[in-house]
């Protein structure tokens with residue numbers, strides 16, 4: 559692959575390769591000296607048009623640990639504010655010869671569009687409601703490490719699926735790896751068209767969580783609700799928030815995941831989020847750095863091979 563724009567174009571073998579390479583970076587990141595030369599001499603530019611804590615920090619750390627020259631564009635202080643378009647901004651940065659562009663944008667499809675205009679590798683760090691591929695990959699690595707496999711698991715994705723690029727990328731990835739995925743939440747946030755992904759839909763947490771191996775919670779993404787119906791947080795927690803009573807319906811060794819940022823007391827009880835026997839939320843953050851290192855390493859290998867082929871006329 560030239561870019562990482564989504565999970566959709568990836569073959570299961572490619573997903574496995576990314577996770578296997580990421581495993582080597584988990585080991586590296588746990589050492590005192592966390593450095594490799596995989597991206598030495600390459601330039602990585604991070605362009606975040608939407609807020610981020612985990613994704614931006616981990617892409618920056620990933621690039622630095624692999625020896626890249628990393629630049630974080632402060633988009634709020636850029637000429638976008640003077641009316642420059644996304645494409646003109648991308649072309650401007652492209653003229654500075656970056657090798658890797660990491661882009662988060664509020665509009666679905668914006669990162670794909672940008673990738674068509676530049677001649678470097680582009681990584682989607684989340685575009686609107688469309689995809690968040692590195693989140694799904696880090697979730698997959700977390701599940702594989704916790705459960706010892708990434709196939710034939712029963713996985714419940716719960717909450718605001720409609721507005722979630724995390725849910726979409728996970729649905730695609732977990733389906734490709736032959737897992738059984740259930741979506742759990744109110745019909746306003748889990749519409750029946752999601753059945754096209756081959757999953758079951760529940761609007762009752764107790765039934766939806768019955769005997770699952772993995773419980774993945776999502777926050778209410780109010781920033782994408784466009785003035786539509788927003789449930790009361792108190793009522794939402796009562797019916798759909800993960801607490802000990804609801805979690806008791808899952809398998810006794812089921813793990814609890816959340817991509818973050820969390821809203822404690824809305825979609826998840828704080829004691830469940832902090833329960834180190836069930837919650838793998840901090841492991842997800844750790845896997846995020848390793849997966850982003852792996853994704854950039856593999857794209858850089860393809861970039862170098864393409865450039866060598868172009869130079870030798872092959």
Ligand code: CP
Nearest residue numbers: 610611612613817818
């Ligand atoms: N999970 C995730 O994308 O978190 P951030 O918005 O903090 O990057």
